[in-house]
Amino acid sequence: MDEPLLAPLARRWDQRVPLSADEREALISLPATRKSCPKDAYIVREGETTSTCVLLLKGFAYRQKFVGEGARQIISLHIPGEFVDLQNCLLPVSDHNVQSLEQTELAFVSKTALLDLTVRYPSLAKAMWLDTLVDASIHREWVVNVGRRDAKTRLAHLLCELALRLEASGAVRDGIYQFPLTQEQLADATGLTAVHTNRTLQALRKDGLISLSHNALRIHDWKRLRDVGDFSERYLHYAV
Amino acid sequence: MDEPLLAPLARRWDQRVPLSADEREALISLPATRKSCPKDAYIVREGETTSTCVLLLKGFAYRQKFVGEGARQIISLHIPGEFVDLQNCLLPVSDHNVQSLEQTELAFVSKTALLDLTVRYPSLAKAMWLDTLVDASIHREWVVNVGRRDAKTRLAHLLCELALRLEASGAVRDGIYQFPLTQEQLADATGLTAVHTNRTLQALRKDGLISLSHNALRIHDWKRLRDVGDFSERYLHYAV
DNA sequence: CGTTAATTTGAGACCATTCAATTTCGGTGG
């Protein structure tokens, strides 16, 4: 009740694309509906025609697609403060599923209202475009990760990415990262099986790189983990 | 000499986002520099700060990244008429390499000039945003392809995608698709090795699905190839 | 035609998978 639903979003966007008072105001005063969402629920379904975009207020979510044989590939992870489907602002039909990873709080914003903002405020248009461009850059890195790195490197890379994004969002406390992924979900994100993910995580632990239990990741040796994960943060486009 | 460099682009964008005469005119009259580019040349380099965006006039190109061990992953393929790095319009530093697949003709357009258009013409802003959104959707499908499909399916899927995109661009003649990829490049695009790509292509040929030699792809049984490739074209977002 | 790049083939090794069983963990109700 204290602050508008979209205020944190305005702050985040403002860091990358400076917004005028007008623009900030216009964004914040967009009508947005808050909804709770249980664990593992679908937020957007592939093939669906949507009329809103969904902002993640609390809790993690992920995008995924199924292949013919029933296997699932997780395409990206999303942490609080991020849009999970801003691209649907322009794309009429969703090309993938979005699911909650835990119990979440969501803000639904009308697509047409958002589009209207882009017409009136070029900086907001830029901010939205940029948001989806960073998504795309992360997708590209995932293609590389899943296509050309071995299991250990793949997992280390994913952990590095998530850690850095959590840092940037200010959600880290005492070096402990929230990590609400089961090993099966981690496997679906890296293109591995759950069994092999398990064994590979054990290797990372034995190497003294991380501690990982359900919902809590601790990184003991950031430099070496980075190294093992062949990680370079350029693709996150933080530096402006 | 007959028509402006960007005229085909204006036509393509107009199909998805109707442009006014003004907008079309503004786009077409953007200063653009035409350049030839030899085979296998770098068009954009990872880490580079760019001042232009590059439109592919003739010939194929691809985006790629290297991993620590020196392996390469191709992230996307580009056919004539497409931008190869429109995202660099807003992202100051390129997060991946772009390379020509054959001798190509390119049009270089100033980033600031493009951005200026987005400020003045919302429809052009939409067209550009949409262009990058479709790129991102293709990236997502590639994550799935490389992450969760076996070799045969992966290759068939890639062939389906390329065939459809070439159809849409009107570049197909007598059911023969240009296909200027070596098997090694095909391997880098699917996350396989060249050897295994070779064997898998032979399987596709033996199944009577395709004929493929350097630079010429023929699809004998589209329905079955689609099926084998677990292909659904929704992610290309052609239907509007 | 000669020379290099690209494709093809063979055989063995390995990373990751599959299947199945066991153990641990987290949450819930008595």
Next chain:
DNA sequence: CCACCGAAATTGAATGGTCTCAAATTAACG
């Protein structure tokens, strides 16, 4: 607070898809 339950994590062993390495064949091109 403990007993119980289902979900998640872990372990083992065997299989298999893909890789590696190397050599041979074919195609492309000046």
